[in-house]
Amino acid sequence: xxxxxxxxxxxxxxxxxxxxxxxxxxxxxxxxxxxxxxxxxxxxxxxxxxxxxxxxxxxxxxxxxxxxxxxxxxxxxxxxxxxxxxxxxxxxxxxxxxxxxxxxxxxxxxxxxxxxxxxxxxxxxxxxxxxxxxxxxxxxxxxxxxxxxxxxxxxxxxxxxxxxxxxxxxxxxxxxxxxxxxxxxxxxxxxxxxxxxxxxxxxxxxxxxxxxxxxxxxxxxxxxxxxxxxxxxxxxxxxxxxxxxxxxxxxxxxxxxxxxxxxxxxxxxxxxxxxxxxxxxxxxxxxxxxxxxxxxxxxxxxxxxxxxxxxxxx
Numbered sequence: 602x603x604x605x606x607x608x609x610x611x612x613x614x615x616x617x618x619x620x621x622x623x624x625x626x627x628x629x630x631x632x633x634x635x636x637x638x639x640x641x642x643x644x645x646x647x648x649x650x651x652x653x654x655x656x657x658x659x660x661x662x663x664x665x666x667x668x669x670x671x672x673x674x675x676x677x678x679x680x681x682x683x684x685x686x687x688x689x690x691x692x693x694x695x696x697x698x699x700x701x702x703x704x705x706x707x708x709x710x711x712x713x714x715x716x717x718x719x720x721x722x723x724x725x726x727x728x729x730x731x732x733x734x735x736x737x738x739x740x741x742x743x744x745x746x747x748x749x750x751x752x753x754x755x756x757x758x759x760x761x762x763x764x765x766x767x768x769x770x771x772x773x774x775x776x777x778x779x780x781x782x783x784x785x786x787x788x789x790x791x792x793x794x795x796x797x798x799x800x801x802x803x804x805x806x807x808x809x810x811x812x813x814x815x816x817x818x819x820x821x822x823x824x825x826x827x828x829x830x831x832x833x834x835x836x837x838x839x840x841x842x843x844x845x846x847x848x849x850x851x852x853x854x855x856x857x858x859x860x861x862x863x864x865x866x867x868x869x870x871x872x873x874x875x876x877x878x879x880x881x882x883x884x885x886x887x888x889x890x891x892x893x894x895x896x897x898x899x900x901x902x903x904x905x906x907x908x909x910x911x912x913x914x915x
Contacts, residue, residue, distance in 0.1 A: 604738055611731045618723040618831040623709045625717040627692075628700045628839050635683045636660055660684055665841035668798045668808075686840040688809070690792055700839030703790040715839035719820055720831050722785070725778040729771060736767040788816040809844050 636644065636656075643656045657675040661684045668687045670676055676685035681698045685691075690702040692712050701715035713721045742751065743764040751757040784790065788810040797806035810816060819842075821827070822834030 608734060608738075611727060611734055614831075615724070615727040615731045618720050618727050619709070621720040621831040622713070622717050622724045623711055625711075625720060625833075627695065627697075627702075627712040627714045628716040630681075630683050630686050630689060630698055630700060631838070631840060634664060634686055634840070635681075641682055657684065667800055667844065669801060671799060673801075687842055688790065688793070688798070689840075701790060701842075702792060703784075704792065715835065715837075716833070719833065719835055722778075722781055722820070723829070723831050725774060725781060729774040729778050732767045732771040732774060736764060736771055739764045739767065785820050786813050786816055788819060809842050811843060 637660075640656055640660050644653055647653050647656070654674075657677055661675045664684060664686075666676070666684065666687055668676060676689075677683070678685055678691050678698050680691060680696070683698060685698060686700065688701045689698050691698050692702060692705050694705045695712050699712045699714040701718070703713040703718055703721075705712050706721070709721070709724075711717065739760060742760045745751045746757050746761050751760070784794070787807065789806075793806070793809075797804050798808050800808055811819070819836050822836055824834060827834040
């Protein structure tokens, strides 16, 4: 009875998370990131050069974006005609920009991104537990198969196949689940492992990492009662992410609440562009930063503003 109850609990959670991973639509950038009709016309009419740079610079002026292309340009998608939010990438399979895109998974026939990344993690976890449970409960009969302790019927071959299938899936799922647990702990996506995010000041592979606890909360949320359930509880809107590794940008509006002050590390400043409320609070439990130290740091570091060049990145 205990085994049957445990089996059906694992099975239901596995199917539930798998269903949510498949049928949760990937989130796309909001309307504020799309170019206006006039900006589109200017971009298409003007030749490549400073004029196009100015159009993109003007469109991204009040947007909470900190990452750039390899050439230092604003990240722009010429297929979706929008300024890409941080951690957003264009999926060639879905033919649309996906917020915090991790990868396109053929096993779920869907893009894994901001809207369903928690479901994907739970799907890996519950499928691993499901396979381990089957392998563990089948082990004693598998041993009896090789010691001729089972009745000589066709059922014993089913037991052997079931154990091998569950064991092999357990090995592959454990490596994949372990890898994504590491990604969560470092606040990275699969794409960011292969190509580190590029900020205005430099490339930083840990640019979005806020520490293990805050990284975990960004994916699973603040309420622990929802962590193990395939219910959306991730923090933020997928368009802006807190980071303390972006230099002050003189072209952008200041962040409310003093988020643009300096940290203990004198080489970096908090972002100048405003974050969403649901993401900004991840930075509030850090030590407070004084305006005097921010001004001194501004004079010390300086305000770099490299010329932007347009780069169509998909």
